[in-house]
Amino acid sequence: MSVGYEDVDRLIRSYAAVIADQKDYLTQLDSAIGDADHGINMNRGMQAALAKLDGQAPGDVGALFKAVGMTLVSTVGGAGGPLYGTLFLQLGMATAGKEVIESADWAAALSAAVAGVQARGKAEPEDKTMVDALIPARDAYEAALGDGATFADALRRSAAAAEEGMKATIPLVARKGRASYLGERSAGHQDPGATSSWLLVKTVADTWAGD
Amino acid sequence: MKKLINDPQNVVREELQGIELAHPDLVRVSYDPSFIVRADAPVQGKVALVSGGGSGHEPMHGGFVGLGMLDAACPGEVFTSPTPDQMDAATKAVNGGAGVIHLVKNYTGDVMNFEMAAELCRSEGVEVESVLVDDDVAVQDSLYTAGRRGVGTTVLMEKIGGAAAEERRPLKEVADVCREVNANGRSMGMALTSCTVPAAGKPTFDIGEEEMEIGIGIHGEPGWERMPLKPASEIVEMMATAVADDLPFKQGDNVIAFVNGMGGTPLIELYVVFNELARFLDGRGITIARNLIGSYITSLEMAGCSITLLKASDDLLRLWDAPVKTAGLRWGV
Numbered sequence: 323m324s325v326g327y328e329d330v331d332r333l334i335r336s337y338a339a340v341i342a343d344q345k346d347y348l349t350q351l352d353s354a355i356g357d358a359d360h361g362i363n364m365n366r367g368m369q370a371a372l373a374k375l376d377g378q379a380p381g382d383v384g385a386l387f388k389a390v391g392m393t394l395v396s397t398v399g400g401a402g403g404p405l406y407g408t409l410f411l412q413l414g415m416a417t418a419g420k421e422v423i424e425s426a427d428w429a430a431a432l433s434a435a436v437a438g439v440q441a442r443g444k445a446e447p448e449d450k451t452m453v454d455a456l457i458p459a460r461d462a463y464e465a466a467l468g469d470g471a472t473f474a475d476a477l478r479r480s481a482a483a484a485e486e487g488m489k490a491t492i493p494l495v496a497r498k499g500r501a502s503y504l505g506e507r508s509a510g511h512q513d514p515g516a517t518s519s520w521l522l523v524k525t526v527a528d529t530w531a532g533d
Numbered sequence: 534m535k536k537l538i539n540d541p542q543n544v545v546r547e548e549l550q551g552i553e554l555a556h557p558d559l560v561r562v563s564y565d566p567s568f569i570v571r572a573d574a575p576v577q578g579k580v581a582l583v584s585g586g587g588s589g590h591e592p593m594h595g596g597f598v599g600l601g602m603l604d605a606a607c608p609g610e611v612f613t614s615p616t617p618d619q620m621d622a623a624t625k626a627v628n629g630g631a632g633v634i635h636l637v638k639n640y641t642g643d644v645m646n647f648e649m650a651a652e653l654c655r656s657e658g659v660e661v662e663s664v665l666v667d668d669d670v671a672v673q674d675s676l677y678t679a680g681r682r683g684v685g686t687t688v689l690m691e692k693i694g695g696a697a698a699e700e701r702r703p704l705k706e707v708a709d710v711c712r713e714v715n716a717n718g719r720s721m722g723m724a725l726t727s728c729t730v731p732a733a734g735k736p737t738f739d740i741g742e743e744e745m746e747i748g749i750g751i752h753g754e755p756g757w758e759r760m761p762l763k764p765a766s767e768i769v770e771m772m773a774t775a776v777a778d779d780l781p782f783k784q785g786d787n788v789i790a791f792v793n794g795m796g797g798t799p800l801i802e803l804y805v806v807f808n809e810l811a812r813f814l815d816g817r818g819i820t821i822a823r824n825l826i827g828s829y830i831t832s833l834e835m836a837g838c839s840i841t842l843l844k845a846s847d848d849l850l851r852l853w854d855a856p857v858k859t860a861g862l863r864w865g866v
């Protein structure tokens with residue numbers, strides 16, 4: 323299996339649909355420990371990204387990711403804008419000029435994306451952020467490739483690890499972002515950023531490794 | 534949800550259109566990306582002050598654009614940071630060649646977006662200094678949080694920093710004046726009711742008829758402690774003690790005392806609060822050199838107030854008294 327421009331285009335459309343579908347859920351998670359706008363902001367950004375897809379010249383996968391990143395930076399706002407913008411920009415830079423991405427390319431892209439998000443947000447594992455879904459996703463993906471798994475199988479294991487990481491944010495006390503102001507009161511709630519990140523990793527697996 | 538709006542999606546844009554129509558003598562409004570600049574921008578040779586943040590805190594920041602205060606304001610969606618493209622365009626629109634200061638309230642989103650904007654501006658040769666506001670004593674400033682939130686002191690910083698820029702002080706000095714304001718300003722807020730973000734459609738938090746939230750943020754973020762409602766005297770005592778003990782403010786200090794309404798509290802109650810605050814400060818031998826009472830940094834329709842104290846040197850007081858002509862604050866002109 324390899325991933326071409328059409329597949330990345332499908333991924334963006336699917337993620338936009340998933341975010342639109344989960345908008346209220348993400349906002350509800352955010353209202354418990356944040357400022358009740360995560361789903362609304364992500365949906366605005368992904369709808370704007372959708373509008374960009376049709377104007378995009380087919381071929382260069384990196385350019386497509388980069389266009390999505392730039393759109394998110396300028397439309398999402400909040401912390402999600404710079405963080406998801408950086409994530410997609412890094413995916414784009416790691417795949418610049420490629421028409422097809424193989425399993426090893428995706429490992430490099432995921433790794434660059436996670437590093438970019440950490441550099442921008444300065445979050446460490448267990449700070450109760452996006453990173454708590456993304457780092458397990460990256461590590462599980464790399465471990466799966468190391469075990470000789472197929473591209474598709476590695477994506478599925480990546481998504482499963484992201485889901486576990488997301489659920490593991492529930493008991494955590496937030497140390498970054500607005501939720502950190504709640505201190506102990508932030509425990510017992512699932513992190514909205516980790517949730518939208520799991521949805522992304524899951525959509526990658528569903529779109530590229532689906533049946 | 535009961536609001537005087539048309540479509541929740543268009544609230545910010547329609548507000549900007551209203552501002553543009555109401556104050557053509559003071560400001561110009563740009564759309565896509567959206568920002569407000571003073572009508573005579575860029576002012577050549579003057580350091581420019583740019584601020585911004587989520588909407589819903591009106592009159593801050595757009596209502597503070599004009600002579601003696603901000604050169605530009607970037608409005609985000611309600612309670613959502615604006616984006617780097619807005620800040621980048623606003624910075625360039627007001628740059629009069631003496632450099633630009635970004636006044637940034639300490640929220641994760643605002644900080645990251647302003648950081649990206651400052652990187653963009655600097656890469657194109659625009660001199661940018663960033664000053665952070667983090668004055669909320671309800672939040673522990675520790676390694677384990679995102680740090681203290683920027684609240685009431687922001688208004689005082691925009692006024693005082695704006696006056697310093699108007700005097701044609703250089704970039705570094707204006708930034709230092711702003712940092713002096715942040716270093717000497719402390720605030721705390723409280724809420725009686727919640728607020729409803731138009732796009733969310735329901736109250737951000739639930740609070741009982743007999744309850745209040747002490748240490749509330751300006752976005753309806755839960756605060757320090759939920760407790761039964763008390764008389765104003767006890768509420769002010771609790772808040773003012775936390776504020777005064779933090780700096781700490783000492784006997785003989787001169788302060789600017791700012792009693793701010795959260796959006797849904799009438800002026801009659803704010804004066805009751807000011808009366809209690811004046812009594813409290815008098816008891817501690819702290820002199821109120823200047824005061825500001827009204828709703829200037831709000832949280833939509835939330836009922837409640839915040840108290841800000843700024844320990845003010847003679848220089849800060851003189852800058853406070855300097856002329857200002859904006860939609861939200863106006864004197865001496």
